[in-house]
Amino acid sequence: MIITFIVYTIWGICDFLTQKAFFDEFDILGIPKKHTYRCVWAVYYFTVTYLYWFSKYQGYRVVFNCTYFAYYLRIVPFIWSAFGFNLKVPAISFFYEQVEAVLASSLAIVSILVLNSKASPGFLDDFFASVVSLFFLIFIKVLSRLNRRKVLESCMADLSFWDYLLMIVVIYMVGSFETDVCLGYHSIMHTRAVSVLAMILVILVCGRLIIINEQKLSHSKVIKLLDDQMQRQLSFYRQVSEKDDELREYRHDTINHLIVIDSMITDERLSEASDYIHSLMMGLKSTKRTFYTGSYIADAILSTKTSEAAKEGIRIEFAGRIPCEKIKDLDMVIIFSNLIDNAVEACEKVCSDRIITVDSVNKDDFWILTIRNPLSEPVQIKDNHIKTTKSDKKLHGIGIMDVEKVIDRYDGMVRFFSENNEFTVRVTVKM
Numbered sequence: 001m002i003i004t005f006i007v008y009t010i011w012g013i014c015d016f017l018t019q020k021a022f023f024d025e026f027d028i029l030g031i032p033k034k035h036t037y038r039c040v041w042a043v044y045y046f047t048v049t050y051l052y053w054f055s056k057y058q059g060y061r062v063v064f065n066c067t068y069f070a071y072y073l074r075i076v077p078f079i080w081s082a083f084g085f086n087l088k089v090p091a092i093s094f095f096y097e098q099v100e101a102v103l104a105s106s107l108a109i110v111s112i113l114v115l116n117s118k119a120s121p122g123f124l125d126d127f128f129a130s131v132v133s134l135f136f137l138i139f140i141k142v143l144s145r146l147n148r149r150k151v152l153e154s155c156m157a158d159l160s161f162w163d164y165l166l167m168i169v170v171i172y173m174v175g176s177f178e179t180d181v182c183l184g185y186h187s188i189m190h191t192r193a194v195s196v197l198a199m200i201l202v203i204l205v206c207g208r209l210i211i212i213n214e215q216k217l218s219h220s221k222v223i224k225l226l227d228d229q230m231q232r233q234l235s236f237y238r239q240v241s242e243k244d245d246e247l248r249e250y251r252h253d254t255i256n257h258l259i260v261i262d263s264m265i266t267d268e269r270l271s272e273a274s275d276y277i278h279s280l281m282m283g284l285k286s287t288k289r290t291f292y293t294g295s296y297i298a299d300a301i302l303s304t305k306t307s308e309a310a311k312e313g314i315r316i317e318f319a320g321r322i323p324c325e326k327i328k329d330l331d332m333v334i335i336f337s338n339l340i341d342n343a344v345e346a347c348e349k350v351c352s353d354r355i356i357t358v359d360s361v362n363k364d365d366f367w368i369l370t371i372r373n374p375l376s377e378p379v380q381i382k383d384n385h386i387k388t389t390k391s392d393k394k395l396h397g398i399g400i401m402d403v404e405k406v407i408d409r410y411d412g413m414v415r416f417f418s419e420n421n422e423f424t425v426r427v428t429v430k431m
Helices: 002-025 037-059 061-072 076-083 090-112 123-147 151-156 161-183 188-266 270-286 296-310 330-345 398-409
Strands: 314-322 357-363 368-374 380-382 384-387 413-419 424-431
Touching: 002 076, 002 090, 002 123, 002 368, 037 061, 037 076, 061 090, 061 398, 090 161, 123 270, 161 188, 188 270, 188 296, 296 314, 330 357, 330 398, 330 424, 357 413, 380 413, 398 413, 398 424
Parallel strands: 314 357
Antiparallel strands: 357 368, 368 424, 380 384, 413 424
């Protein structure tokens, strides 16, 4: 009795400190601690621990059966007292207890079959459970000391309550199967039933892993898409910065030009002054703005996209005026950036006539924006939805969806047309 009491004391203390460290030092719940721990639940924890120990080794089967699940979930009220009610707490706690129990059972089976241990299997299970719990406690503390908390957080924080429940059942069934096969505690029919259930659960776990992997791939692709958009924004801001530098240089040079002209006029070198002024005017004409749309945001986007498209031999032409006073700047960026990017991408696949036309018309209280680009092959449009031929069907069209959401806020509509090897997108907004 004394030895088993010591084993349960070590086991209980290690489990308590390990699971407390799980929630205190590792962000596996994703929520902050709301309150301080209540000591009454720590007393409850050790009360259940010793009650379970006493009933197991004194043969009180009724008390033992009643405290079985309470024993494996005894830490839950203590954690709830600090973090509040959360179903993931009992799921994580019971998952930890099951992993610990299966590892301890495996070590006990090895000691019986390989080392020919004469101790009872029940005591060996408990002894190795205390050893495993001590190992987990040391492991958790080492991770915390080395500031490697992300190792556990990345593995456990994203799992849902149902994920933990599935893993708990799988671990329990596999552990039962291992015990039946190695020690022969139950009948052949029991072992067969457990093996069938374990196999079904393993298949479910494999399916869940496939779904999680697919979600991670989708997330990584979305992140890449956002990163590409960020790079385009950085390129835009870089060009704005370059224009700003050019403007500062121009202001500095203007003073010098005025000094030279003043000197020529003072010396009555009027002909030279006239020629000098004429050369400055020619220089200004060559550096004039590319677009005058009525929206400085659209001007900047079109200028940037034109510069980038020119590297691929693509020309962008604009006609009309944009009602900048009605469309928010952020919405203007979303509309023009996505639609022009799609047009440029389509033009890159065309061998000749790489021209994108952008027409903006204000008519009868409506703003109509039309963008046309040539196609290398026909585009299938059904119910105003573009059928993509790309392998990544989930991500393709995100830009179009963003445009449609923006236009919906203005009670407008977006329409797509494809004919005569030309793709047209028409945006109509009531002003």
